[in-house]
Amino acid sequence: MSKKWNIAIVGATGAVGAQMIECLEERDFPVGKIKYLASSRSAGEILEFKGKAVLVEELTHDSFDGIDIALFSAGGERSKEFCPSAAKAGAICIDNSSAWRMDADVPLVVPEVNAHAIAGYKKKGIIANPNCSTIQMVVALKPLHDHAQIKRIVVSTYQAVSGTGKKAIEELRVQVGELLNGRPANTEVYPHQIAFNCLPQIDSFCDNGYTKEEMKMVNETRKIMEADIKVTATAVRIPVFFGHSESINIETAKEISVATAMELIAAAPGCELVDDVAEGIYPMPVDAAGQDFVQVGRIRKDESIENGLNLWVVADNIRKGAATNAVQIAEILIEKYLK
Template sequence: MAYRVAVVGATGAVGREVLKTLAERGFPVGEAVALAQGRTVGAEVSFGEAAVLKVRDLDRFDFAGMDLALFSAGAAVSAAHAPRAAAAGCLVIDSTPRFRMEPGVPLVVPEVNPQAIAKRPRKGIVANPDGAAIQMVMALKPLHDIAKVRRVVVATYESVSGAGKEAMDELWSQTRGVFVNDPPAPEQFTKPIAFNVIPHIDAFMEDGATREEWTMAVETRKILDPDIQVMATCVRVPVMIGHAEAVHAEFERPITERQAREVLRAAPGVTLLDARDDGGYATPIEIAGEDAVFVSRLRRDPTVPNGLAFWCVADNLRKGAALNAVQIAEAMHANGTLGTRLAGILPASEG
């Protein structure tokens, strides 16, 4: 069966990656529609090696007859348009924060909790998790299956592409400006990002955590296990693509390095790259464009009972966004829940 597929936010970094990923993986697309708003309407985007799509106006687009819509145009856009797409019978996979913690909306990493999409959600919306949360639960899942994670302390080192194309442009222009002694003032970040690190991603909350740090905790619990405690410090770094994380996990029972290595080697979507010598670990620059979550620096954490520490890296535009969204669609195609149009879809704001 071939599907009619709309990509919302098609001119953005994630939207372009979604189109690329759909084509590369041979997803059964009968018709592809690229959607955006504002000045990018009318622009052209590539779909596969030969096809070019002219971007259509999201505000005027009728989703009736579409099977699938992949949203990555920001939370406000999803809030306005994802419910109307779902109401038209189109399955929505939303890569923004808007619906992730909403009751009745599955939050899915197919290698971790495919049972969440065993049936089509009544609201017609599936949420794609935060990119930093995706790669952490991918690495934790095989370990959790054999020893059960109790607590995680994580520091993230997140690339500027996680904040969008404008943030990538700011890093580039500031880096260039440093060398001519005329760096532009920050616009996308609170402080200069070139040659700097900023321990601040998203808004601050009352307890002093940022929303990204809160997200790491609540999304891990929703996807993997509601009893896991997570303490996160999230940092923006001057890297174009690829998030990295230093993870310290405490388990309910003993787990050896050997056991951890065995299950990580066998885990789908995870690559263990961990040689204890110079360069025997993954870094963002070398995994850009790769699909896997790479785990390195695996070792015992002697400061807590049953502790392990590791480093994990992933391309946040691929597995952290576009690839995971397409894999959700693939899983629903495989289990027969994609293309099953529902009448009387619940509005996304209802429980």
């Protein structure tokens, strides 16, 4: 009988936490004991794992005795506070927040791109899950970079409200109903109305005029790809529930044809080529939602530069952009490092 592992889900009652539970079930991860942890407000709730009731417990520094792997999705502050306690208790933390991503002693991992980096978990007992927009972009660009060496990336994102959490999903739903019935839309989660609107701000602004979300894409891409690629990003929130979309322009060191790019992406792990413009087929959030592939389409030459390509990339931000990526890391961890 194969070994089973004791798992803790930190932030189990949130949107990503719920998806982590679902991914563990779907992928038949060898779970022994499972523990659901959340804030005191959510403690006492009853969730399920494979049809069995699981009590949600309050997250404390003593929550991790006997836990092998802790999947964190409870925000940066809690990760900063509780990951060291979990690691000290012997649990390996896979953290979905931005708290540890740029720490030199913490690997930042997308399994299809830099699975080898997982080996660095031993330094602090922590592995960082990248930003959702970064994950889908590097999965799509990895095969192109290996073939032609990407020099520069210009990316604009069109991000679903689920990236902000359950309250944002509800805010969009309520705003749509209010506006369609001739009533004003109240805003609580976002600084402006999100229904029937686009907000060119995700997270707070930095001194350079970029948002923190945009700078995450710049810095995380370089760390994951292990290359000094020039990256510039614009991140936009749009009134879609699930699925982030990205318009990506790349400049490469050597020429890469559209046909070759399509072949490389079609064969790449984690990618799905969705590109038949003659038939009106291209990636869309409604199709990407609920599945784990990074869909890539609208591949075409950038005729304004010598070695340029344009791509349209879509993925489910809660699944591949967060939960699935974390569970994939855990799968590699137990297969190669925790036998």
